Amino acid sequence: MKALFITLLIALSLPLGLIAADSASAISDIGENVHEAADHFKAEVEHIGDNVQKEQNKLTMITEKFGVSVPTLVAQMINFIIVALLLYKFAVKPVAATLDERQQQIADGLQYAEEMKAQLAAAERERAEKIKEAAAEAQRILTESREQSKVMIEQKTQEAATQAEAIIRKAGEVTERDRKTMLAEVRQEVARLVVATSAKVLSRDLSDVEKDNFSESAAKELASASN
Amino acid sequence: MKRDKKITKLAKKLVELSKDNGVVTEAKVGEVLAGLKQAKHSQHLAVLKAFHRYLRREVALQTAVVATPGTLSDAALKQIEANFTKIYGRPITAVTTLDASLIAGVRVRVGDDVYDASVAGRLQRLAENVH
Numbered sequence: 545m546k547a548l549f550i551t552l553l554i555a556l557s558l559p560l561g562l563i564a565a566d567s568a569s570a571i572s573d574i575g576e577n578v579h580e581a582a583d584h585f586k587a588e589v590e591h592i593g594d595n596v597q598k599e600q601n602k603l604t605m606i607t608e609k610f611g612v613s614v615p616t617l618v619a620q621m622i623n624f625i626i627v628a629l630l631l632y633k634f635a636v637k638p639v640a641a642t643l644d645e646r647q648q649q650i651a652d653g654l655q656y657a658e659e660m661k662a663q664l665a666a667a668e669r670e671r672a673e674k675i676k677e678a679a680a681e682a683q684r685i686l687t688e689s690r691e692q693s694k695v696m697i698e699q700k701t702q703e704a705a706t707q708a709e710a711i712i713r714k715a716g717e718v719t720e721r722d723r724k725t726m727l728a729e730v731r732q733e734v735a736r737l738v739v740a741t742s743a744k745v746l747s748r749d750l751s752d753v754e755k756d757n758f759s760e761s762a763a764k765e766l767a768s769a770s771n
Numbered sequence: 772m773k774r775d776k777k778i779t780k781l782a783k784k785l786v787e788l789s790k791d792n793g794v795v796t797e798a799k800v801g802e803v804l805a806g807l808k809q810a811k812h813s814q815h816l817a818v819l820k821a822f823h824r825y826l827r828r829e830v831a832l833q834t835a836v837v838a839t840p841g842t843l844s845d846a847a848l849k850q851i852e853a854n855f856t857k858i859y860g861r862p863i864t865a866v867t868t869l870d871a872s873l874i875a876g877v878r879v880r881v882g883d884d885v886y887d888a889s890v891a892g893r894l895q896r897l898a899e900n901v902h
Binding site for chain 1: 840841879886891894895897898
């Protein structure tokens with residue numbers, strides 16, 4: 545942008561400068577020719593002095609007719625340059641800087657957008673990979689869970705069967721023990737009844753003589769016992 | 772505690788003094804009690820209680836209590852005395868008590884030992900052996 549403005553200023557100032565330069569060089573060339581012609585052809589000047597004077601008058605008439613003045617032209621060029629420099633310093637340069645800054649920002653934005661696009665694509669790829677990995681992991685976990693549940697079911701089934709067997713065995717043992725206890729109680733009760741009945745029968749049926757005889761024999765038994 | 776040990780030791784010594792040829796006799800016990808009365812021991816009540824306890828135990832060890840539902844001949848008692856004197860190695864005196872629950876036979880108790888030859892005892896052992 546800056547270069548564009550500089551080129552524009554040069555392009556605008558160039559024709560004016562060329563015109564002024566052409567005019568000035570033409571004027572100076574004509575003057576010199578006139579003076580040389582006057583020197584070399586001094587003699588002839590006298591002859592053609594009138595003609596030269598006419599030519600000079602003609603040139604003066606041209607410059608006056610077009611209003612071209614070298615100092616004015618130089619001052620105008622200086623003014624134009626000053627104005628151009630001021631414009632360049634206070635208008636073109638900030639605008640160019642702003643435009644460059646904007647352009648840089650746009651470029652940065654575009655680069656950032658490109659980077660974001662690349663990052664987005666990378667993130668998308670990563671997300672896809674993650675989803676794929678997650679799906680694989682989920683499948684693996686599901687498979688392991690199924691295997692574990694299968695093993696656990698088998699283990700629990702076996703434990704349940706073992707516990708059932710233990711319970712049945714324990715119940716059998718308890719039943720057997722209860723049966724034995726009941727039988728022992730029945731035997732004891734029967735024995736107690738038999739003993740009680742026998743005691744009553746013996747007490748009633750044995751005579752005193754028989755009791756004394758039994759006591760005597762028991763005493764002799766104890767007397768003969770040697771502990 | 773130390774005083775109880777002294778009293779116990781004294782009571783056992785008094786029991787030994789109450790024996791005549793290894794047998795506790797009434798006369799010896801009377802002599803011991805007279806001597807104890809003269810000695811006027813400061814713990815005489817405790818000494819008497821301990822002496823009575825050990826004397827009862829000694830008498831029980833020297834006595835065969837023969838329980839029977841009826842009568843028992845003197846010859847049988849003598850045989851029992853002789854046998855238990857031989858078994859325990861000390862003079863044993865037999866005394867009889869009536870116990871109708873025995874039905875028939877005898878039961879002899881010497882100290883903490885019991886010898887049962889009664890019908891009731893045999894029936895009881897029979898009931899205990901039936902399981």
